[in-house]
Amino acid sequence: MPEDSHENVPSRQRRRFEGISSRAYEHPADRSALVALRKLSGFDTVFKALSGLLPERSLRLLFLSDSVRVSDAQFAHLNDMLRDACYILDLEKVPPMYVNQDPQPNAMCIGLDEPIIVVTTGLVELLDEEEMRAVVGHEVGHALSGHSVYRTILLFLTSLALRVAWIPLGNLAIMAIVTALREWFRKSELSADRAGLLVGQDLQASMRGLMKIAGGNHLHEMNVDAFLAQAEEYEAGGDLRDSVLKILNVMPRSHPFTTVRAAELKKWAESRDYQRIMDGHYPRRDEDRDTSVTDSFRQSASSYASDVKSSKDPLMKLVSDIAGGAGDLGGRVRRGFGGFATGGGSPKDQPPTDRPDDESPNGSS
Numbered sequence: 001m002p003e004d005s006h007e008n009v010p011s012r013q014r015r016r017f018e019g020i021s022s023r024a025y026e027h028p029a030d031r032s033a034l035v036a037l038r039k040l041s042g043f044d045t046v047f048k049a050l051s052g053l054l055p056e057r058s059l060r061l062l063f064l065s066d067s068v069r070v071s072d073a074q075f076a077h078l079n080d081m082l083r084d085a086c087y088i089l090d091l092e093k094v095p096p097m098y099v100n101q102d103p104q105p106n107a108m109c110i111g112l113d114e115p116i117i118v119v120t121t122g123l124v125e126l127l128d129e130e131e132m133r134a135v136v137g138h139e140v141g142h143a144l145s146g147h148s149v150y151r152t153i154l155l156f157l158t159s160l161a162l163r164v165a166w167i168p169l170g171n172l173a174i175m176a177i178v179t180a181l182r183e184w185f186r187k188s189e190l191s192a193d194r195a196g197l198l199v200g201q202d203l204q205a206s207m208r209g210l211m212k213i214a215g216g217n218h219l220h221e222m223n224v225d226a227f228l229a230q231a232e233e234y235e236a237g238g239d240l241r242d243s244v245l246k247i248l249n250v251m252p253r254s255h256p257f258t259t260v261r262a263a264e265l266k267k268w269a270e271s272r273d274y275q276r277i278m279d280g281h282y283p284r285r286d287e288d289r290d291t292s293v294t295d296s297f298r299q300s301a302s303s304y305a306s307d308v309k310s311s312k313d314p315l316m317k318l319v320s321d322i323a324g325g326a327g328d329l330g331g332r333v334r335r336g337f338g339g340f341a342t343g344g345g346s347p348k349d350q351p352p353t354d355r356p357d358d359e360s361p362n363g364s365s
Helices: 028-039 043-050 057-065 074-090 121-124 129-143 146-162 168-200 204-213 222-236 240-250 258-269 272-278 285-290 293-310 314-323 329-336
Strands: 097-099 107-108 118-119
Touching: 028 097, 028 168, 057 097, 074 097, 074 168, 074 329, 097 121, 107 129, 107 146, 118 129, 121 129, 129 146, 129 168, 129 204, 146 168, 168 204, 168 240, 168 258, 168 272, 204 222, 204 258, 222 258, 258 272
Parallel strands: 097 118
Antiparallel strands: 107 118
């Protein structure tokens, strides 16, 4: 890094992760996709050619002309955080960072050739210093992982889908790609949350920041344990109908729901993987080229299988039972959808019952 790149680093000592690979903190599904893309011959060339079609230069000019660029002279405290985050994650080149006037709390890392970070005034005004540090670390994690490339493409394709909505097949093809990219990007957000924790090294600050994004600047009215309990209720509650609604609700989103992010981050912070990183044992960047695509996909598949097996969601429990060879599948499905039948056979073959529908057993047991 340049000599002055980590001047004015805050006084609180934090562990630095020299030469760390983004694989250290990436969610398995995110990591397997990135490893596969990095291994593709000519991948960089294709995307550099594609950059001429994307409005990246326009975006850079827009932020340069109509936002405030973070520096020693402007938003100096954010500039210190940015340098600090790049120093801790050993990102050699500090990306440009802009503050954009927008009351909606938000941040993003975009760009094909070089990443740029944008944070809104709504976010700057909402978070305290330690909470903001986690957010800056989150965005630097995106930059280190190379997420900005795919985020830029996602923004472009989403815009393109709106323009060609009148072409049925064209729109369907683009939206299929957008849907797949969104699923990947939601996992990449979990990765970046982990990077934010590695930079801030303060789990409570990360939790507070997520709570504020969900509920505003009313910490005296909120409680971390109660917030995490919402995530537990969201996952385990309801029946199969609710499971389907969860899928439909999350599909248009680029980010996971905030309570889910908080629960996932806390789970990772308590894991052996996190402790090993903090102890200085982590994958290094100079080993990235030797990473096996097969091993990465195997780890991703194992992670998904583990998530399904441990999930309390009714649909995931049903999937786990099917995989385990559970009997009476039809009965479990009927109970999962609120007990529209009370045994084997079709509903018309069943004896009448006076029990109201809302008292029928659900599929969560």
